Amino acid sequence: MRFEETTGLSDILKKTELAMRFCIDLGLAPLKMTFSQYQVLSCLEVSKNLTNADLARKSQVTPQTMIRILQNLERDGFIRKCAPTENKLKIEMELTPRGLKAICDAHIVVNEIELKALKGLGKKERAAFQATLEHCLGNLLKGKG
Secondary structure, three states: OOOHHHOOHHHHHHHHHHHHHHHHHHHHHHHOOOHHHHHHHHHHHHOOOOOHHHHHHHHOOOHHHHHHHHHHHHHOOOEEEOOOOOOOOOOOEEEOHHHHHHHHHHHHHHHHHHHHHOOOOOHHHHHHHHHHHHHHHHHHHOOOO
16 A cells, blocks of 8 residues: 555656656657756767766766767767877767757757647756756765765
């Protein structure tokens, strides 16, 4: 028997995550981009000083999967390797002009989907909703790792 205070919270969060992911993948398809690729390009847009492991953690995929994602992004001309660094194990990547345009276009798509999910909520309600989710996430991550 479920406890009344939390009935269905994990279920609705998972369904929301899956629906958001599905809509984003569908929205990004015309741009020839997946959600995972979007996450990587978003990270590289902010910082090129990330290792494969950093990108994998931020994108919630394995390092092996991240290698394939980076290879595909490089093959498609969205990213390129930077000049070698002193640390030969660290390969820095950066967005190409094509990658920069693609991530800008993708941000528009993702923003529209996020706004659709929040439709009917006012600015204060949106801020409170996000703060609540961040609070829950913080609670779950306390003492982890």
